[in-house]
Amino acid sequence: MLEQQLINALSLGSVYALFALGFTLVFGVLGVINLSHGAIFMLGSYAALLLVQQLALPLWLAMLAAMVVSGLIGLIVDYLVLKPLRARNAPHLSPMIATIGVAIMLTNLAQGLFGAENKRFPAGTIPEQSMTLGNVHITAVQIGIVAISFALMMVLLVVMRRTQLGRALRAIAESPKAAYLLGINVEGLFYLTSFAAAALGGAAGVLVGLSFNAISPFMGQPMLHKGIAVIILGGMGDIRGALIGGLFLGFAEVLTVAYVSSDFRDAVAFGLLFLILLVRPSGMFGKVLERKA
Amino acid sequence: MLEWWDGFWATYNTVVFSIGVNAMLALSIYLTLSCGLLSLANAAFMGIGAYTAAMITMNSGLPFPVALIAGGMLPALVAVVIGIPTLRLSGVYLAMATLGFGEVVRVIVLNLEITGGPMGINGIPQKTEWWHILLILLVTLYVLARLRRSKVGRAFEAIKADEVAARLMGVNVPRYKLLAFVLGAVIAGLAGGLNAHYTFTIGANNYAFENAVDILTMAVFGGTSNLVGPVIGGTVLTLLPELLRGLNQYRLAVNGLILILVILYLPKGMWDPRRIRAFWKRTKAGKIA
Numbered sequence: 001m002l003e004q005q006l007i008n009a010l011s012l013g014s015v016y017a018l019f020a021l022g023f024t025l026v027f028g029v030l031g032v033i034n035l036s037h038g039a040i041f042m043l044g045s046y047a048a049l050l051l052v053q054q055l056a057l058p059l060w061l062a063m064l065a066a067m068v069v070s071g072l073i074g075l076i077v078d079y080l081v082l083k084p085l086r087a088r089n090a091p092h093l094s095p096m097i098a099t100i101g102v103a104i105m106l107t108n109l110a111q112g113l114f115g116a117e118n119k120r121f122p123a124g125t126i127p128e129q130s131m132t133l134g135n136v137h138i139t140a141v142q143i144g145i146v147a148i149s150f151a152l153m154m155v156l157l158v159v160m161r162r163t164q165l166g167r168a169l170r171a172i173a174e175s176p177k178a179a180y181l182l183g184i185n186v187e188g189l190f191y192l193t194s195f196a197a198a199a200l201g202g203a204a205g206v207l208v209g210l211s212f213n214a215i216s217p218f219m220g221q222p223m224l225h226k227g228i229a230v231i232i233l234g235g236m237g238d239i240r241g242a243l244i245g246g247l248f249l250g251f252a253e254v255l256t257v258a259y260v261s262s263d264f265r266d267a268v269a270f271g272l273l274f275l276i277l278l279v280r281p282s283g284m285f286g287k288v289l290e291r292k293a
Numbered sequence: 294m295l296e297w298w299d300g301f302w303a304t305y306n307t308v309v310f311s312i313g314v315n316a317m318l319a320l321s322i323y324l325t326l327s328c329g330l331l332s333l334a335n336a337a338f339m340g341i342g343a344y345t346a347a348m349i350t351m352n353s354g355l356p357f358p359v360a361l362i363a364g365g366m367l368p369a370l371v372a373v374v375i376g377i378p379t380l381r382l383s384g385v386y387l388a389m390a391t392l393g394f395g396e397v398v399r400v401i402v403l404n405l406e407i408t409g410g411p412m413g414i415n416g417i418p419q420k421t422e423w424w425h426i427l428l429i430l431l432v433t434l435y436v437l438a439r440l441r442r443s444k445v446g447r448a449f450e451a452i453k454a455d456e457v458a459a460r461l462m463g464v465n466v467p468r469y470k471l472l473a474f475v476l477g478a479v480i481a482g483l484a485g486g487l488n489a490h491y492t493f494t495i496g497a498n499n500y501a502f503e504n505a506v507d508i509l510t511m512a513v514f515g516g517t518s519n520l521v522g523p524v525i526g527g528t529v530l531t532l533l534p535e536l537l538r539g540l541n542q543y544r545l546a547v548n549g550l551i552l553i554l555v556i557l558y559l560p561k562g563m564w565d566p567r568r569i570r571a572f573w574k575r576t577k578a579g580k581i582a
Contacts (some may be wrong), residue, residue, distance in 0.1 A: 033385060084557050092385065093331065097513050098556040100506055105549030112542045225396070225502060232389050267400035274393035277386060278378050 003136045005258045006251075011142040011211065013250020014149035019204040019223055020230035020242040021153060022197035028173045028237030029193040031092070036077055036099040037201050038224030039106035042217060044070035044202025045209035046114055052125050059125055063206045067199040074198020075191055077102055082194070083187075103220070110217040118214040126210055145207045152200060153243055160239060169193065173237065222266075229269035233276055306423070310491050312531045313426035314484045319511040319523030320433055321480035326517050327446075328473035329453035330380070331388045333505040335481040337395035338368035340500030342482025343489035344408055347417045350490065357420045357490070364486030365479045372478035373471065380470045383456075395505050402497040413496030414489075421490040429487065433480055437520055449473060481508075514555055516562020525564045 019041060026034045048066035051057045057065065081098050127140040160166035171179040172186055180186045208223070209215045230249050234241025249269055256268045302309075318335060325332045346364030349355055379390045402408045409415070440446045448469045451459040460466050489495050507530075515526020533551065537544035555563065 081553060081557070088560065090556075090560060093513060094556050094560065097510055098553050100510065101549040101552030101556065103549070104552070105546045108543060108545035108549065112546070221503075228389060228392070232386075232393075236385070263404045264400060267397055270393040270396035271400075274390055274397060277382060277390040277393065 001135075001258075003134070005254050007136055007138055007142065009251040009254035010247070011145045011250075012254060013247035014146050015204055015207055015211070015246075016226055016230055016249050017243045017246025018149040018152060018207070019201060020227045020234070020246050021156060021239065022200035022204075023227045024231045024234070024237055024239060024242040025156070025193060025197045025200070027231065028239070029169055030082065030086075030190055032082060032095040032099075033092070033228075034077075034082075034099050034197070035096060035224065036102035036106065037197070037227060038220030038222075039103040039110075040070050040073055040077075040198045040220075041201040041205040041208075041223055042110060042215075042220035043073055043106060044205035045215045045219065046110060046119075047202065048206040048209065049119055049121060049215055053122060059127075059210075063203065066206050067202045070202025070205070071195040071199035073106075074194045074201070077198075078191060078194035083190075086190070103224075107217050107220060114217065116217060118216045120213050120215070121210070126213060141211050145211055148203065148207065152203060153239075156196075156200070157239060165189075226269055229273040232273050307491065308531065308535055309423065310421065310426055310487075312528050313423075313430050314488045315508075315511055315531045316524040316527035317430055317433055317480055317484040317487075318508045319515060319527040320437060320520065321477040321484065322508050322512045323517050323520070323523040324437065324480065325473050325477045326512065327441075327453060328449040328470055329456065330470060330473060331384065332391045332474060332477065333388050333509060334372075334375075334391035334394050335477060335508050336500045336502075336505035337391075337398040338372065338478040338481035339485035339488070339504070339508075340398060340402065340495075340497065341368045341371060342485030343495050343500070344402065344414070344485075345482070346486030347414050347489040347495055348407070350418060350420065351414065351416075360490075361425075361483060361486045364489075365483040368478040368482035368485075369475050372475045376471050376474040380467065380474060392502060392505060395500070396502065399497045399501050402500075408497070411497070413494060413499075415494045417489055417493055417495065419491055419493065421487050426487055429483055433483075434520055434524075441520075445469065445472065510552060514552065514562060516559075516564040518561060518565065522562050522564040526562065529563065 019037075023034065023037050026032055026037070044066045047069040048059075048062045051062040051065050052059065077099070081102060082095055085095050085098065127144075130137060130139040132138075160169060168179065168184045168189060171182065171184060172189055176186050204223075205219075208219065226249060230245040231237075231242055232245075233248060234243070234245030249272070252272060253265055253268050257265050318339060321335050321338075322332070325335075342364035345367045346360040349360040349363055350357065375394055379387065379394070382390050403411055440449075448459070448464045451462065451464055452466055452469060456466060485500075511526040511530045512523045513526070514530055515524065516522030533548055534544055537547050540547055559565065559568075561568065
């Protein structure tokens, strides 16, 4: 029984990690907690659904297109909402509240356009194959989720660590002003970051939509809560931290449901977060943060 | 006239009550913000207050004021216990820790027997009168106004401006932070007790993440540079969904849009004395010219 739970935990955890990745990327580079990330995640899921339903695109193409669509939405949000606040040097509370406004708006628009009820992918879209190893049952969707999540995370890690682009992004994370003086196109990279983060969020949305085969306008909010917990667990702005934090949360939740009680599933994320912050204010893997008064 | 009023009151008394309660909630978060603390635990404190007061009214014969006071005191007690360790955190980390606390409270309430579990508490007798809310709101405003001009208020202001400098001047930073946190919890708890006694029913999900964010939004929307701002913010954001009822299913979208526009174009909130003064000066100057 334990092996089966571990497989489920791995697939749940990698979705959490993928979602948190975009979230933490925006925080690391832009220094903003983008609370519209959950809504963008939800819209990514709908984009894939519509492309499969209306244009009969194959699933892999629909997923790619959905990533582009959610990336563009992220870009628009950045341009219309975050950029003016950056230009004004607004306190960190302002983008948080403005993106709450964005989330409320997008969720409500989705509800109006697509209806409040759960939507499903047309029959036959989702691969039904599965395999059985001993007494462990693994579905193709689970394998796909883990493979795609890890592939995307690895790409991001390599870009951040090994390329000129990654170096520029890390310079901006350190100090946007200094990066600007070094001739880095800071504003352009802010846009790129918003695009990439939203695209990752959209990918997570498609994967969640596939694994539960249920898409609703309200799927973003609970995911956002998990995302917040994950980036705190892993240390804010830390990419490897988001990866480990996401997997950790996935395992903690699945094991709680299996061995304690399903009633406490939702408390696990925030209970952990609360405890970790008391012991290590900078997260499990974060650097000891400087005290900013 | 009187008939019109009766009809209006019968339809909208809950809205009027909610304006008062939301104004108090906005003030409770204003208080912690004025000490430089971004705490999002106020929805949870409101919930603790609401459950405490409602359970006392339902299960014992104690009078309403006693229930209400208990609804203010228990959150204070909880605030002391969780405040001592958490208030060491700063900025976004404090916000996240307090959100975490709120979520834990919600799940505990959802799973306890005595709180009615997921069903919540139903059939709470209607005990809140309009003047209860008005009176408590006015007392809150009076206390906060006096506080601003006292040694405590100045200490809050100093901590908000620069924590290190405040400590060097001899301000006992942890103690004042705890004071702001606990007072905020009392106000939120009282608001919760009042709220529970006119809504008939309460449930754990009334005090969740969304509500914590709503409370913060009301304060920032109205403006947190003085006491008028949170009251205006609470009022406007309570009325807004009612006024937008004509837009039917898209009213929340408009609500969100207004929120974005205020943050973008009125950075200090709706009530910003300096901007209003500048505006008057300009119109006066215009008239003379």
